[in-house]
Amino acid sequence: MHTPPLSWQRQIRSVLTLALVFFLAASCKKEIKGDPQEPQPPSENETTNKWVVENMRDIYYWNTSIPGDGSLDFELGPEAFFETILHRDDRFSWIELAKDLEDNLSGVSTTVGLGIGLIRINQAGDVIISVRYALAGSPADKAGIKRGDIITEINGQAMTVNNYQNVLNAYYGSSPFTVQVAHINENDQIVRGAEIELTPVTGFQEQAIHKDSVIHTPGGKKVGYLFYNRFLNNQPNELLNAFNKFKTAGVSDLVLDLRYNGGGGIWIAAIMSGLIQANFNKSETFIQYKYNSDYGTEAYSYYDLFGGDSDDPEEVASADEVINAIEALNLNLSKVYIIATNYSASASELVINNLRPFLQDANVVHIGETTVGKxxxxxxxxxxxxxxxxxxxxxxxxxxxANKAGFGDYPDGLEPEYEIDEWDYLPWAPIGSLDDPLLAQAISLIDPSVAPPTTSKTMSAKMRTAQSLQAIPVEGFEDRLNRSFPVDIGDRFKKPLNR
Incomplete structure (x- = not known):
């Protein structure tokens, strides 16, 4: 066998020696890293999840149902972990990145500005989008898309009951996409129009009020109409301005349209209720809270809810300001007509339920469908x-x-006095139009000279169209950009929870 020269032998020995040094060093490092005597810092997931469970054990309504630490996997992602600590009866608590959570509750989103419903139009399972509204100033609004329009394709792809979730990913994303707009003609056919490119806007602020107007009926009634889509605590002046318009016009009746309103803040809901009801008294109980067993129960008057019971003079001054505005603009109504559907939830339901003890049940006239039950x-x-x-x-x-009378048991929703499903009438009429069956029903109750939707030729034609298209809302679909929220009761617990 050939023997390498001496110089080569020395080099080989040097290489082997160096390799052995590295091997031993690596082994030592591995031993130190795995040393059970050296505690490792908690992972990001563990830190987050322990913060979550600490807060939940304090004020969560079902706090005693949370499993002990030994039964929890703190290494799960925060969203998956949160699901493991929720009570089986809890349908509405959620976790989200803090910035996104605060934006969502403030009506801020990345959006093209559409509210949509999905309709299955035949036995084959084809699906189309029916536009509920286009937010003022949004890309969809600027492109001319309006309530009642139809969208048949996104990025050139038609929808079915099997693929619509994947197709809608583009709609809920942040990149530009195209929509095929269409309309329903007088022969009940879907006619294609323009293909429109839409670019989502980041940080778009929705306006809670989509329409406020005064309707003059044939019988001489002046009716305030308010289409209110979100209970946004950051928009009180807009609500006060709408009621100032109604007050100045001398309206005798009010139609409050909450058909797609998924809820929001208790503070703005209380302002709205105070602006409506007859004989407003700031000291009357407006709402009752039942907390977990650690916090008990408590009743709040309007004044307390606005901060009048605070030790902070600035908060008391703010409460006085709110009360003064309500008293100045209050419509002093003994009856109100509220449009609410199975998309109406949370603060929308609270306004219906909490006005009833002040006006009597029969005088809070609910038109539409059974609500969500939040x-x-x-x-x-x-x-x-x-x-x-x-x-x-x-x-x-x-x-x-619970309301002033102690009633709050409506987990299955609030049932209407006049049941009408707008899906039975296509295409949808503009917001505030008397060709809308829900508003037409309210106006016909206020002014008997207006034909109710059951006898209207226009409504009959819309009914035939819906039947001709075999239109059925897609079961289980909820527009992620207009989802419902539990009532946000404010920050009374914030200080003790920020550990």
């Missing part, structure tokens, strides 16, 4: 340390809600 309140919990150490926020259920 009779619970939540709060926003985020890490307010500076800087924050937790990037997530939680919106847990913390109270069951």
């Amino acid at each position: 009779n619970e309140g939540s709060i926003t919990i985020i890490d307010e340390r500076n800087p924050p150490q937790i990037e997530w926020g939680i919106q847990p259920i913390v109270v069951k809600l």
